[in-house]
Amino acid sequence: MTRAVRGFTLMETVLVIVVLGIVGVSLGMFILPAVNSQQAMENRAALVDSAETALRRMARDIRVALPNSLRVTNAGGFTLEMIPTVDGGRYCNGDADCNNSLTIGAADTVFDILGCFRNGTFTAAPGSPYRLVIGDSSGSAYAGAAVITPTSTSIALSIWPGTGATPAVCGSASATANSYNRHRVTLSAAQTFPSASPRRRVFVVSTAVAYVCSTAGQTLTRYSGYAIGALPTTGTAALVTDKVTACSVTSTTGQVQATGLVTLRVTLATASESVTLMHQAQLDNSQ
Numbered sequence: 001m002t003r004a005v006r007g008f009t010l011m012e013t014v015l016v017i018v019v020l021g022i023v024g025v026s027l028g029m030f031i032l033p034a035v036n037s038q039q040a041m042e043n044r045a046a047l048v049d050s051a052e053t054a055l056r057r058m059a060r061d062i063r064v065a066l067p068n069s070l071r072v073t074n075a076g077g078f079t080l081e082m083i084p085t086v087d088g089g090r091y092c093n094g095d096a097d098c099n100n101s102l103t104i105g106a107a108d109t110v111f112d113i114l115g116c117f118r119n120g121t122f123t124a125a126p127g128s129p130y131r132l133v134i135g136d137s138s139g140s141a142y143a144g145a146a147v148i149t150p151t152s153t154s155i156a157l158s159i160w161p162g163t164g165a166t167p168a169v170c171g172s173a174s175a176t177a178n179s180y181n182r183h184r185v186t187l188s189a190a191q192t193f194p195s196a197s198p199r200r201r202v203f204v205v206s207t208a209v210a211y212v213c214s215t216a217g218q219t220l221t222r223y224s225g226y227a228i229g230a231l232p233t234t235g236t237a238a239l240v241t242d243k244v245t246a247c248s249v250t251s252t253t254g255q256v257q258a259t260g261l262v263t264l265r266v267t268l269a270t271a272s273e274s275v276t277l278m279h280q281a282q283l284d285n286s287q
Helices: 010-063 253-259
Strands: 072-073 078-084 087-091 108-112 131-133 155-160 182-191 199-205 208-214 219-226 236-242 245-250 263-269 275-281
Touching: 010 078, 010 236, 010 263, 010 275, 072 253, 131 182, 131 236, 219 245, 236 275, 253 263
Parallel strands: 078 245
Antiparallel strands: 072 078, 078 208, 087 199, 108 182, 131 199, 155 182, 208 219, 219 236, 245 263, 263 275
């Protein structure tokens, strides 16, 4: 008995291959654009997130910066330098319920503030980074001018009036009727602040901070912890973002000092995607 031979003919095999090829190409025409679109969206989202994080990081430092301490340089990107404030208050100047007022234009070592510093633990021994700034209308604190206490001058805080060996808590009711305990500042060396602050503000500062954007290196770097007046690059460097193809601070130093508003712009890009974000930051502090 002869058994029938079963299988595929060459023509059938070729036909199946052709049909599968047509189906594969047809599916690819629909799937590939969708996959590429998804990847592009993910790349754009990552760039937007990096750019927004960088801008918001700069804005946080700008908002607590010492008034008039923002310095802008636009060259191959930008350098934005500032002196962040650690604390602040309003100094006494002839107030009836103040025991020690700050004398402007003459040497003084002791004065009270109207209320309390937020952090009463910044008292500084000689050589420590904490310093006081009053009446800096032009950013002269960088030069170590009279508006800022020298690094060799220590700052001591006490509570006035306070009672007994353990002074009362700052801000609590004092023994004097209708008054409250407040912080008293004592300097180890006499300091002459030549100009008053329009709002009688006294600021506590420590070190400087700078953001350096390099379009050549495609990076935005934050430098911190360096001495006021020193080069930003002497500080501790921390990469904020990379892939930077363009960046600028569209406000000049003079405009920032006049308006207290900083306009930042940054562009991040990959091989196929590019995003540009702009952000405006307002200095919360005032003279």
